[in-house]
Amino acid sequence: MTHATVAGAHRHAPPQGFLRKHVFSLDHKVIGKQYLDLALVAVCTGMILSWLMRFHLAWPETPIPGLAKLSPNGAAGGVITPEYYLSLMTMHGTIMVFFVLTTAPFAGFGNYFLPIQVGAEDMAFPRINMMSFWVTLVAFLVLISAFVVGDGPPLSGWTAYAPLSAVGKDAGPGQGVGQTLWAVSITLFCVAQLLGALNFVTTTLDLRTKGMSLARMPYSTWAWFITSVIGLIAFAVLMPACILLILDRVAGTSFFIPAGLVISDRLQPHAGGSPLLWQHLFWFFGHPEVYIAILPGFGIISHILPVFARKPLLGPRVMIACLVAIAFLSYTVWGHHMFLSGMNPFSATLFSVPTLVITIPATIVTLLWIGTIYGARLRFTTPALFCLGFVSVFVSGGISGFFLAQPSIDTYLHGTYFVVGHFHFVMGVAAMFGIFAATYFWAPKMFGRMMNETLGKWHFWLTFIGVYCVFMPMHYLGLAGNVRRYSAFTDDYLKPLIPLHRFITVAALFTGAAQLIFLFNLIRSRFRGPQAPDNPWEATSLEWSTTSPPPFDNFGGRPPVVERGPNEYGIGSGARGVDYGMQAAAARVSAR
Amino acid sequence: MTTVASSPAQPPGPPTPAAPPVVEQPRPRPAQTGVWIAIAAISMTFAALTSAMVVRGSAAADWRHFRLPPILYLNTALLLASSAVLEAGRRRVAAHLVWVTLGLGLVFVVGQVVAWRQLAAQGLFLATSPSSAFFYVFTALHGLHVLGGLGGLGYVLRRFDAAGPAPVPALGAAALYWHFMDVLWLCVLVLLVLRV
Numbered sequence: 001m002t003h004a005t006v007a008g009a010h011r012h013a014p015p016q017g018f019l020r021k022h023v024f025s026l027d028h029k030v031i032g033k034q035y036l037d038l039a040l041v042a043v044c045t046g047m048i049l050s051w052l053m054r055f056h057l058a059w060p061e062t063p064i065p066g067l068a069k070l071s072p073n074g075a076a077g078g079v080i081t082p083e084y085y086l087s088l089m090t091m092h093g094t095i096m097v098f099f100v101l102t103t104a105p106f107a108g109f110g111n112y113f114l115p116i117q118v119g120a121e122d123m124a125f126p127r128i129n130m131m132s133f134w135v136t137l138v139a140f141l142v143l144i145s146a147f148v149v150g151d152g153p154p155l156s157g158w159t160a161y162a163p164l165s166a167v168g169k170d171a172g173p174g175q176g177v178g179q180t181l182w183a184v185s186i187t188l189f190c191v192a193q194l195l196g197a198l199n200f201v202t203t204t205l206d207l208r209t210k211g212m213s214l215a216r217m218p219y220s221t222w223a224w225f226i227t228s229v230i231g232l233i234a235f236a237v238l239m240p241a242c243i244l245l246i247l248d249r250v251a252g253t254s255f256f257i258p259a260g261l262v263i264s265d266r267l268q269p270h271a272g273g274s275p276l277l278w279q280h281l282f283w284f285f286g287h288p289e290v291y292i293a294i295l296p297g298f299g300i301i302s303h304i305l306p307v308f309a310r311k312p313l314l315g316p317r318v319m320i321a322c323l324v325a326i327a328f329l330s331y332t333v334w335g336h337h338m339f340l341s342g343m344n345p346f347s348a349t350l351f352s353v354p355t356l357v358i359t360i361p362a363t364i365v366t367l368l369w370i371g372t373i374y375g376a377r378l379r380f381t382t383p384a385l386f387c388l389g390f391v392s393v394f395v396s397g398g399i400s401g402f403f404l405a406q407p408s409i410d411t412y413l414h415g416t417y418f419v420v421g422h423f424h425f426v427m428g429v430a431a432m433f434g435i436f437a438a439t440y441f442w443a444p445k446m447f448g449r450m451m452n453e454t455l456g457k458w459h460f461w462l463t464f465i466g467v468y469c470v471f472m473p474m475h476y477l478g479l480a481g482n483v484r485r486y487s488a489f490t491d492d493y494l495k496p497l498i499p500l501h502r503f504i505t506v507a508a509l510f511t512g513a514a515q516l517i518f519l520f521n522l523i524r525s526r527f528r529g530p531q532a533p534d535n536p537w538e539a540t541s542l543e544w545s546t547t548s549p550p551p552f553d554n555f556g557g558r559p560p561v562v563e564r565g566p567n568e569y570g571i572g573s574g575a576r577g578v579d580y581g582m583q584a585a586a587a588r589v590s591a592r
Numbered sequence: 593m594t595t596v597a598s599s600p601a602q603p604p605g606p607p608t609p610a611a612p613p614v615v616e617q618p619r620p621r622p623a624q625t626g627v628w629i630a631i632a633a634i635s636m637t638f639a640a641l642t643s644a645m646v647v648r649g650s651a652a653a654d655w656r657h658f659r660l661p662p663i664l665y666l667n668t669a670l671l672l673a674s675s676a677v678l679e680a681g682r683r684r685v686a687a688h689l690v691w692v693t694l695g696l697g698l699v700f701v702v703g704q705v706v707a708w709r710q711l712a713a714q715g716l717f718l719a720t721s722p723s724s725a726f727f728y729v730f731t732a733l734h735g736l737h738v739l740g741g742l743g744g745l746g747y748v749l750r751r752f753d754a755a756g757p758a759p760v761p762a763l764g765a766a767a768l769y770w771h772f773m774d775v776l777w778l779c780v781l782v783l784l785v786l787r788v
Contacts, residue, residue, distance in 0.1 A: 124622040194633055201629050206620035232629065236636035243729070244644065252719035255648055272652030272722060277644055284640070 014552045024134075026126035027552065031133050032112030033446065038137060039104035039435075042095050045144065047512050049092040056080045058498070058505035060488035073173060074152050085487030086155035087174050091146070093158030094182065097289065098189050099140050101431045105296035106231070107136070107196050109438050110224040112446060114200060116543040117221045119209025119560045119584070121553040124202040128195050135192035143185035150177030157485075159286065160186075162256030162278035163268075166248040170264045183246045190239035193231055200228035209542075209584075211562035216583065218541040218566040219313065222320050223299020226327045227292050233331070234288040241281035248273070279341055283334035291330045293427050294394075295323060297434025298365060301387045303566070304441050305369055307539045308384035309376035310579060312567040314368045322361035322368075329358040339407045340414050348407040355405040359398070366395060381537070382456030386437035389464045390430055396468075397425025400475060415485075418478025421471045429467045436463075436518070443525065444532030448548045451529060455521040459514060466511025473500050538580055541566045545584050560584035623765035631772050634737060638776060641733070642783060645726045649787065656721035660784060661710040667703035668781060670696050671738075675774045678745075682767040685760060687752040693770065694745050697738060704735050723788045730780050734773075741770050 015021045025031060055064060056079075063078025074084030115123055123129045146153040151173040156165040160182065169176030204217070204225040217225075244255040248270070256278045257270035306313045313319060335343065335351030369391050378384060400422040404410050413419060436459075443451050482489070482497050489498055535544040542562070546555050561584055568581035649655050674696035681689025708728065716724040744766040751759035 125626060198626055198629050198633070202622050202626045206622040206625050232633045233636050236633040237640040240637050240641045240644070240729075240733070243733075247718065247725070247729070253725045254654075254719075254722065255644070255725070259652065259654075272648075272654040274648055274651035277647045277651070280647070281640060281644060 026130050028111050028115050028123045031129055032108050034133050035103050035108035039100050042099035046092050046095040049088045053088050054505040054508045058502040082487040083173050087153040090155055090157050091153045101293035104435045106227050114224050116554050117218050117541050119212050119542050120207035123199045125199050129199050132192045132195040135188050139185045139188035142181050146178040146181045154179035154182045162275045166256045167263055167268050170266050180249055183242050187242040190235040193235045197228035197231040209559045216565045219302035220299040223295050226323050227295045230288045230327050231292050234285045238285035279338050283337045287334040288330045290427050293431045297431050300434045300438045301390050304383050305372055305387045306569050307537050308379040309373050311376045311570045314371035316567050319368055322365045325361040339410045352407050383437045383441035385460040386433050390433040393425050394430040415483050416478035417474040417482045417484050420484050421474030424471045444536050445543055445548050447526050448532050449525050449529030450532045451525040452521050455517055459517045462514035469507035470504055540568055540580050540582050542583055621761050623761050627765045627769045648722050656723050661707040663707050667700050671700045675771050678767050678770050682763050685758045697742050727788055738773050741773050
């Protein structure tokens with residue numbers, strides 16, 4: 001096969017041997033799948049932790065078989081102690097936010113599809129890309145090693161608020177080695193994501209194929225690009241913050257620990273530090289992190305919805321402008337996580353206003369999706385259903401955000417299940433629906449096999465109903481004053497709420513079990529599914545111009561030439577029933 | 593460019609003959625772009641640390657001022673000189689000048705370690721005072737980035753040795769990063785002089 005000469009330093013030869021091909025691969029497609037595999041392992045771990053927590057909340061006295069073996073101290077006799085409950089909560093949050101919601105939609109699908117969608121053969125720096133994945137994997141292993149090392153996992157929450165996170169083992173089980181492992185893990189994760197984001201931005205800016213102007217980039221590419229810009233700034237702030245935290249813990253410095261702090265009857269040998277400083281540094285990262293989790297979902301939905309609506313996305317330029325506006329505003333709102341931190345009440349107002357302003361682009365985006373499906377002859381495939389589900393849960397979760405943005409209302413609701421319901425809907429479940437939509441949509445391209453539609457629809461409906469049963473009642477619990485982070489509800493005013501907690505627990509167990517359908521479908525279709533054609537969904541972007549799965553260099557040595565934007569749906573009647581225009585004419589390439 | 597209205601569902605035709613020779617166009621330089629993006633991220637890291645230093649400085653009255661070790665100014669001169677040498681090396685695409693830069697960079701790192709030892713000899717350790725803590729954090733983090741730059745220079749030198757054309761884009765990117773290390777160090781030094 002003759003390869004067209006492509007200038008640029010990023011070309012590398014096809015790999016030889018198993019290790020180079022599948023393990024230490026430089027190929028962005030393999031690395032993307034490795035990220036997705038890691039996210040799958042992480043999400044199963046995180047979900048099992050949530051099951052343990054939910055079970056304990058509903059039946060706090062009932063032992064959980066086998067748990068005593070995993071943690072003889074945290075769950076002696078199988079009953080979770082309050083401290084161990086907090087450990088499970090911390091690990092659930094950390095694993096889900098960092099190793100699922102960041103790795104899957106952004107690093108995973110972004111790695112696989114961003115280079116293909118801009119017509120490149122690979123990322124700009126394949127070696128850095130590989131390093132990024134392996135550092136992420138090490139970060140994950142360091143984190144979960146906290147389950148077996150020392151006194152168990154840390155218990156200061158995924159936000160690791162100082163001084164609890166900074167003082168060491170006096171602060172409780174897991175606050176010794178476990179919390180240090182947490183901080184090391186997150187530092188490594190920041191480094192990995194910075195390397196990844198560097199690749200994403202450079203690839204988007206410099207490796208676009210001929211004719212792929214910025215305006216012609218698919219919306220998913222735009223979203224990954226904007227997300228990586230957010231990530232470059234956010235992780236660059238969390239990393240030094242974690243380094244300072246580690247120094248407070250192991251080197252005796254006092255960045256975050258104030259003077260005269262007595263914990264477990266012991267005066268801490270630190271002075272002068274500022275706990276608020278940690279909160280500021282953390283949330284300066286933490287709020288943009290919410291958008292790192294959800295913006296790829298925005299892009300994925302905007303990319304997939306028009307395919308099944310057979311209509312162009314409404315207001316494509318407005319969509320991009322909104323994504324950019326959200327990215328910019330995400331850096332002005334971090335203080336809304338700190339209304340109760342004791343910071344100046346005037347700054348609470350200062351952070352409340354941009355928080356309300358950021359709902360405007362988010363609302364416009366939602367209206368653009370709804371406008372896109374308005375009057376469309378929707379093809380109700382599984383990815384389309386998950387897109388609609390995404391819009392639904394995003395709206396449900398987003399609306400409660402309007403309330404929480406007001407400092408006065410937040411004062412009451414902040415420590416309650418209202419916030420738990422809010423963020424699980426708007427960033428957790430919504431991002432998961434984005435991941436599911438992306439999986440059903442792109443699995444044919446990634447594996448060359450179609451996933452089963454019937455199982456997919458069962459999976460969607462059970463999950464969709466399930467998550468509403470789990471997270472909607474939490475809003476009522478919060479309004480009723482049900483505090484979060486408690487391991488059991490023994491107060492009189494909380495006891496009447498326990499039946500609702502039992503309902504949530506049962507719903508959570510069922511919804512989790514419904515994910516087995518997805519797992520079965522994923523694994524079965526990987527080997528037994530019908531062969532996928534190159535363009536099964538009749539979509540327009542470049543990944544559908546190449547084979548399923550794409551060859552090593554994505555386009556068989558013939559870089560595509562882009563002739564139009566990604567939004568050419570519903571054009572003309574089409575002599576052969578063709579109602580769309582591909583970004584580049586389909587080029588037949590021989591696989592591998 | 594002209595837009596060609598072609599049918600999306602093109603039948604699989606025979607592979608088109610080899611494309612006509614492509615006229616060389618000014619290509620984007622990913623290495624250079626990558627370094628600019630890294631510069632943005634690194635700046636953000638140091639900005640975060642700077643704001644942390646300001647906040648921590650005003651959080652309590654335990655800030656202990658001390659005189660910076662004078663060797664820092666010698667190190668500064670070395671780093672600036674190394675940058676000038678590298679710039680000359682970049683313009684002439686001369687490997688031996690890159691070697692000189694590598695050497696000067698290593699001496700800079702050693703000089704920074706000497707500065708640490710002098711400070712430690714005065715009894716100023718990481719945990720002694722927030723001022724010394726920030727001094728060590730800033731210099732260590734900058735030093736790590738300088739080591740990364742040295743790694744980049746080593747990569748460029750390896751490419752010089754390999755067959756093929758001189759690694760002009762890589763050299764340009766490495767030089768850009770190295771100059772940024774200068775600018776970053778000057779910012780850190782001014783900050784330390786003013787606050788520590």
